Amino acid sequence: MIRALALALALAAAAPALAQSEAERAVSDARQRWAESPHGPMLERILPPTFAASELPDRNSAGARLVVQYCVQCHNLPNPAMHQAAKWPAIVKRMVARMQGKGNMGELMAEMMAGVRAPSDAESAVLLAYLERHAQAPFDPRKYPDIEAPQAQSFRLACSQCHVLPDPKRYTASQWRAVVARMEKNMAWMNRVVGSRPVRGEPQLRIDEINAYLAKHARRG
Ligand code: HEC
Numbered sequence: 001m002i003r004a005l006a007l008a009l010a011l012a013a014a015a016p017a018l019a020q021s022e023a024e025r026a027v028s029d030a031r032q033r034w035a036e037s038p039h040g041p042m043l044e045r046i047l048p049p050t051f052a053a054s055e056l057p058d059r060n061s062a063g064a065r066l067v068v069q070y071c072v073q074c075h076n077l078p079n080p081a082m083h084q085a086a087k088w089p090a091i092v093k094r095m096v097a098r099m100q101g102k103g104n105m106g107e108l109m110a111e112m113m114a115g116v117r118a119p120s121d122a123e124s125a126v127l128l129a130y131l132e133r134h135a136q137a138p139f140d141p142r143k144y145p146d147i148e149a150p151q152a153q154s155f156r157l158a159c160s161q162c163h164v165l166p167d168p169k170r171y172t173a174s175q176w177r178a179v180v181a182r183m184e185k186n187m188a189w190m191n192r193v194v195g196s197r198p199v200r201g202e203p204q205l206r207i208d209e210i211n212a213y214l215a216k217h218a219r220r221g
């Protein structure tokens with residue numbers, strides 16, 4: 001932790017804060033690059049485009065700048081709050097291996113490798129510490145025993161498909177409605193469950209039920 005902090009400070013001192021327009025440009029340049037690959041349509045679906053560089057927490061920190069620098073080379077920008085802290089080390093390891101040309105999907109990545117840069121060990125440590133610091137707080141079933149109730153089913157099934165169930169105390173009820181609407185777009189983008197075309201055996205997406213469950217336990221005011 002202390003080591004990561006010292007690294008973060010060293011990096012922050014070495015490079016001036018990336019201006020926001022520069023960050024957005026870096027993201028759109030990268031998107032252009034991978035979109036032109038024959039695998040563009042597949043890469044484009046890995047992460048949705050709903051999360052912008054301007055929304056990165058602590059966005060002038062060394063960690064945020066490294067995410068913009070390295071993590072948009074193959075897909076849209078990852079949100080640190082997408083996963084709980086415990087998940088990030090394995091994901092970063094998998095991604096860094098790819099950037100070094102040592103990952104799985106070798107052939108696919110080899111074609112893109114020409115322009116892809118990998119972070120140094122020091123940069124990887126700063127990146128990981130940043131993702132962990134701003135990670136999702138996972139749902140604790142001991143705090144919400146009603147998660148097993150039928151009214152919680154939509155939330156329980158639909159909202160645990162791509163990441164851990166989020167803690168309802170993260171947002172107020174009205175903030176949750178906006179996040180859930182964005183997740184509907186994420187689901188459509190990533191082609192998972194969308195309520196409009198029910199497929200037998202797949203969990204139903206009942207937005208009103210999800211919002212009601214979140215509102216019941218949401219942060220007040
Ligand atoms: C060299 C290309 C490449 C780079 C650069 C890259 N990724 Fe990925 N990423 C992929 C591929 C391919 C997948 C889909 C397969 C998989 O999940 O491993 C993926 C999937 C993901 C996912 C969704 C899968 C999940 O477990 O939720 C996340 C989140 C992610 N990457 C985060 C990152 C982060 C953070 C960085 C920067 C440290 C990064 N990626 C850099 C290629 C890359």
Ligand code: HEC
Nearest residue numbers: 050051079081082158159161162166180183186187190192
């Ligand atoms: C198809 C995959 C997918 C499903 C299903 C999904 N999410 Fe997400 N979720 C994402 C992605 C991708 C991100 C990061 C990008 C973003 O924030 O839009 C994310 C981020 C989040 C975050 C962190 C965002 C923040 O800024 O605080 C919360 C909270 C969240 N999801 C809640 C939910 C809830 C509630 C549901 C159920 C309605 C849900 N998710 C279903 C993909 C999904």
